[in-house]
Amino acid sequence: MSNNFRIEEDLLGKREVPDDVYYGVHTLRAIENFYISDRTINDVPEFIRGMVMVKKAAAMANKELHTIPRAIADTIIKACDEVLIHGKCMDQFPVDVFQGGAGTSLNMNTNEVLANIGLELMGHKKGEYEFLNPNDHLNKAQSTNDAYPTGFRIAVYNSITQLIKSVEYLKGTFDAKSDEFKDILKMGRTQLQDAVPMTLGQEFHAFAILMKEEIRNLHHTAQLVLEVNLGATAIGTGLNTAPGYQKLAVEKLAEVTGLPCVPAEDLIEATSDCGAYVMLHSALKRLAMKLSKICN
Structure with a gap:
């Protein structure tokens, strides 16, 4: 310095x-x-x-x-x-x-x-x-209360996109191992005890389907953060913005980010609502739980 x-x-x-x-x-x-x-x-x-x-x-x-x-x-x-x-x-x-x-x-x-x-x-x-x-x-024409959460939503969406790519790679690996191990017999287990025979390929196919479900769930949940309150200013009334600014700002945001950003249906509601983050956290928790299941 x-x-x-x-x-x-x-x-x-x-x-x-x-x-x-x-x-x-x-x-x-x-x-x-x-x-x-x-x-x-x-x-x-x-x-x-x-x-x-x-x-x-x-x-x-x-x-x-x-x-x-x-x-x-x-x-x-x-x-x-x-x-x-x-x-x-x-x-x-x-x-x-x-x-x-x-x-x-x-x-x-x-x-x-x-x-x-x-x-x-x-x-x-x-x-x-x-x-x-x-x-x-x-x-x-901005407030921290619309600029900050909008920037955060863009960051979250792009981070989730990177996560999805990683999960897709993992699913592809499981699919490949499913075919590779299709003729290898093993014992399936219930209640931590040997139960009935299965192939190792079948087990890896099940892992692949687990990841397929999580990819679909992450894609769906990530869409929620693309609804933004840019133009809402301090509390959602759009105070101190020019007529037409809110709609235009979101259109420009979509252009800059390359993402299908849309304006929130009600800016006052959107300025105080964190429901999308709760849903996204739930999706991440669900993925973590299934990965833990595979690891164990």
Whole structure:
């Protein structure tokens, strides 16, 4: 970390921020206020990417609605691409994974990093927020309460997609072993005692079907997190957004992520509801239970 500092200011006053970091004063205070674990958002790259995708979609929507200057929107989009395409600043998210404020620490961390990347693209120095502001521009028409859960849902969906690929590979291996061991006889067991004969291939075929069911269940459950509340702002009323923003922002999010994201039926309900996570946790628990059964 650099021995040189820049001065940044928030409502609580001025603070020195190391000049070589891309986060700002809000992130600095979050590090101090919520030092809870030894794990930071830097350890969760899918979440970082999810948040940056939200910021890119919001900038695209704001650009189309003329709610921020076109040049500013274009700079934000380029800054997001620096992270998403080139991996720039993926180590600039030092806030703790456990944080107060429903994710405000990460939301502001993301806003500040992207603002400072953008400022450098514009030929300015980090921290010169009069030209590109983390709140007024990066967070335009957003609240932590819609940006954060939307970014999290994108991260969860992409992580589950990777898990499904692994389970599919495991199923394929079981299928191959089922054919390989089709002529090997063994004793089937009930109540931990030998019972009747079967083939080892039949046992591995049963394992393959177990995984087939879990793949189907994970696919179905993962769809639940694609219903997002982006555009809801603080409590779901869409306060401080332009007419048409909510629908357009979700359309842009689908474009940026390549996922079939859809707006929640009721934004107030969606802003406070965690039912999709409960269902997904249940699906993961079910998979873990069946894997444990195979191992035993």
